Amino acid sequence: MARTLAHPASTGNHLRLGAFVAAGALLAGCSTIGTGSDDDGASEDGATTGEGGGTVVLVTHDSFALSEDVIADFESSSGLTLETQAPGDGGALVNQLILTKDSPLGDVVFGIDTTFASRAIEEGVLDPYTSPNAGPDVEALAVDDEGYLSAVDVGDVCLNIDHEWFAEEGLEEPTSLTDLTDPAYVDLVVTTNPATSSPGLAFLLATVAEFGEDGWEQYWADLSANGLKVVSGWSDAYYVDFSGPSSEGDRPIALSYASSPPYEVGEGAEEAPTGAMLDTCFRQVEYAGVLAGAANPEGAQQVIDWLLSPEVQADIPENMYVYPADSSIELPESWERFAPLPEDPYTLDPAVITENREAWIQAWTDTVIG
Template identity: 25%
Template sequence: MKKIAIGGLLLSLLMSLFLSACGKESPGTLTVYAGLYEDHAIKAMETFQKQTGIKVNYVRMSNGEILSRIRAERNSPKASIWFGGPADTFIQAKTEGLLEPYVSKNVEAIPQEYRDSEGYWTGIYVGSIAFVSNKTWLQEVGLQAPQSWEDLLKPEYRGMISMADPRSSGTAYTTLATLVQLFGEDKAFDYLRQLHQQNVIYTTSGSVPGRTVGMGEVGTAVMFSHDALKFYKEGFQNLIIGFPTEGTGYEIGAVGIIKGGPHQEEARQFVDWALTKQAQELGKQVGNYQQLTNRDAVAPEEAIPLEKLNVIPYDLDWAGQNRERLINKWTTEVLGVGKGKD
């Protein structure tokens, strides 16, 4: 009888442990919302997990989609880390109380211009807005690659331009904020309305236009130069990358901790890791070509330094604080949504 009792007790304990494990996430498992390319995100998650022993789940989304998800979950956050995507969206999240401040022990390796002074976000890479054109298409229509923002208004470009939608894409919002800072708000929105009349093809993701240009489905895209370099290296060697003579803007891709997310200690370890030279250099191993923010990190040879471009003095704080207003204005005044137009 004793043996049966002991065996029954052991079985009961084992079943209890099994059912408990099935009912909840393993302790210490981080959930990350990633704005990076899928291959870059996978490499980062695998390496972080291997080096720290902390298990990681991730979901890949565009930056605007990540912000919307964090807003929806603010009372019960599912993720702890926001990894990648333009920092102006992080700034909006900061103003809405959605991020947790953390000044990493590794922050001194990152120049001040690439990080939030209070630690709400820290830059991990930098990339510039570019014109990306299909060389074959340009030859067929007798055009040179666009040299200026005004070039995109030429009749030959009608129906052959693609860019992302700023409501979902950080790339597209960087473009919108660039034009407003470059030309002033009134002139920029007048330009955007004219550009819309060119039958622009809008996409959810900022990188998708590069692939459609490479396949010859459209002639020119407005997108980040490092995304275009990725497509070029993957075989779309009919791509031509150029930059507007009037000036262009750029992103600071960032990492931050989601307020109230589970496993905050592991989240801080992730930020510490993401700022290191070794972590930042992972992207080039899987074909990503951004400039890096860690002073000691070696960027890919193909990466285009901002110093070689005519970049505007992009006001990141202003862009973040005005993001919601400018996107709403673009939606109503350019798309005509909310004005009785389709």
């Protein structure tokens, strides 16, 4: 994923939306966040060895972002130096964790999402840990009973619609997946390839959940016949082909996120020019976990406690542009107005996703790409 994209309607980088632009190559990186000492608890080769201090390495995707003050407070209170490594998007992240599990890349991971959670657990790359900060919302989003992964944030993948385009054309807006196969909406939809895009995979899973094993392939055949456009990544779909205010295209229905519309709202505007089709959303949850074989497992546990703390949960929306797992956290005002979470998003059992992911992607490719 080519991740950090400036969103014209936001005050900063729309990191989380850019986070899901999949790339074919792994993006390897390493950075030290903060000013803590690297000496405490480190061996001659740089590995962390001590308890309750030294360096803790967070393996994540490269859209991980929190306020500098929040990170500095964590380092100050814990005595740890937080270092990050970013080997790629959610899929690449899990693949790298599996490939390196005999010599782990770090101590703790953040960014394993719903579509790869079961695989990470099955491959033995994680050690169980239940944080004292894991409240009922985190528990409700758990993917297993052993505590291998703790839910940190929620990001619903949804089709976004350009309200202004439909108003100007005098065309009634579609509201459901089935509506999109109606000839009235020919050549209006752009989505992303599930083989190269995390939101594309989430949208594929939404159709599997809606139409079942016997119907989802026919749905995609019908959608394709109705002029569907498929691109490789989110940035092309949203910034190139979508007709929204910050985009350059002519297609008024594009795959994005439930949290996208606030970033299209001009200063002082009472209404958002775009909106999420809430009946098309698939719920993606991002998780954190202690890596098996971690050099600093105590530090890893402290990082998970921190990610679930009210301070970090409140910092997530405006830095990573997803919803905190803790539903009691107050959201930015614009999110309350323009980015409501769907009440009944599509979901699938992570184990079912793991079992069928590759076969579904191949079947989708055969149906849509040919």
